[in-house]
Amino acid sequence: MGAYILRRLFMLIPVLIGMSLITFSIIHLIPGNPAQTILGEQATPQAIEQLEEQLGLNEPYLVQYGKYMAGLVQGDLGTSLRTNSPVTEEIWPFLAATIELTIFAMIFAIIVGVNAGIISAWKQNSIFDYSAMIIALIGVSMPIFWLGLMQQWIFAQELGWLPAFGRNNPRDPIETITHFYLLDTLLQGNMDQFWTALRHLILPGIALGTIPMAIIARMTRSSMLEVLRSDYIRTVEAKGIAQMSVVYRHGFKNAVIPVLTVVGLQTGTLLGGAILTETIFSWPGVGRYVFDAIGNRDYPVIQSGILVIAFMFVMINLIVDLLYSYVDPRIKY
């Protein structure tokens, strides 16, 4: 297994190089003079020249790319044009916010989706099955901004149960260590702030987790239906094993691979930054960070944002692949 992981990591190198080439090219794909475009029509020639200098645009492509790669390898994502601070430092709080929200949303989606799918398949054509699948169908076709707004209206505005905006109470700022608020507050033993941060996660987490939950439920159900009909499940039944073990230990484990695939894809999608959800809930995530950078034509930030998101996507794929071979002994390393 260890050797397999190493080999898989090694195989990532060409993928990462490809990704860096694409993000590198972004700035050169700007029509006309990039510096001119970034600064706008009214820019003085001196300003344009200075920016070209700063971005290294007047050097040969190969040299530019070499420098870019050298920076990336050292974890240097460049400097924001707007704030003049290193993107690596600047992006992290946004990234942490997105990752925290994604993990929360996916935990919700997996727990609800997987169990609903399993029970639906186990009790096929029951009232539970029908209602769960109708809810799942509504879930996949639900416009998320609408769901988010409804949640805010009901649970924040009308009932006042949960906060509707942001990551924490702005009057009681959290001292950050990792920028994962749940982790930071726990590390500091500040339970009040922990609960506040957790409560802030609930509405955006559910809004964000709804589509993945519905997709996971449907996938789990169809995969389980096939597995529960198979000969080896009948063998397990013939051994007199308890129903729960039959369904979860043998049934779900055999049905899990397609479910893992959709979990991976959905996690990747959420990590890419759900701009709409982040906007509705004023969530300071990476989606909005990059979106704002586009508005500001802050190319180094755009490049890095895309690179980081793509990198996480690739890593999630790797993790899913490793999980496949962990679950199924027939999948060769």
Add this chain to the structure above:
Amino acid sequence: MEKKPVLEVNHLRTHFFTDDGEIPAVDDVSFYINEGEVLGVVGESGCGKSVTSLSIMGLVPNPPGKIVGGDILFRREEAGEEWNIAELPGKELRKIRGNQLSMIFQEPMTSLDPLYKIGFQISEGLRRHFKISKKEGRRKAVEMLELVGIPRPSEVVDEYPHQLSGGMRQRVMIAMAMASDPELLIADEPTTALDVTIQAQILELMKRLNKEKGTAIMMITHDLGVVAEMCDRVVVMYAGKVVEQGDVRTILKNPKHPYTQGLIRSLPKLTGRDERLYSIPGNVPKPGSIKRGCRFAARCPEVFDRCVKEDPELYSLEGEHACRCFLYDPQGGEDHDENRTTAPRHESEEILSD
């Protein structure tokens, strides 16, 4: 010595409710199996053998299948226990399945869970029924693998099903089914999916387990050679019904039902006279497609007018021998049954080697 039945099936009906209507896959079937006995259940593909055995295990896929009538009485005489499996709630059923009652399935390649090690799969049932430790379970698994003749058992316990051949997997299935030392073992064509040399070994193994442990076996097969080799008594099924039953010598040497006679005639002969292999013309009718009359009428060389008008009963002949055919109706039918009984005799002699 008086033998007591471990299993008594009375008027069992198992139907499937499909889009094409209700299919009576098992239609009023009755038979019994004595302690330590091997009962053969024979018949062509689709005649309801597997559905009968799944009914006994309480494993009929529901939906679409359901036991709609009859009793399945399973007893342990010395413990004074008796269950009616047809009416037993699932929870109770799980206590006897894989414990006093085991089954080997027709499909060795797909009947083991691909994600668990052999040892785990063998000991899983034991650990549930007998509350033994993990370590004890593993020890028992190795012991069972050895018993069924698997080479290097202490390595195979830690292997996965895909690492084993079909014959090995079927041995594992047998080891699994025998591990709990069941009263009754149902073997649904345990060798059809395997090649000939492996077949012989597996049958030998089952015979040995029957003799050594006294396990009663319900041996489902469409191979009369296997019947001759293994069984004490035989039930012949056709289109969801028992058409003939009796002890193995009577059935093979003196079959009465035209269907049984056809089955025996279609056995390949070992003497090598090059005769064309006989096969019963036509196909098994879909269960439920024949509403009235004898199910075999369309293929029967002896068919006469009464056959398509009424349903024949199972008429008793001497001893336990019984046959569902109007030719043997003591109240009439046609009175030329004397000369029917001998037709296939010279051919069946060869398979009864004892």
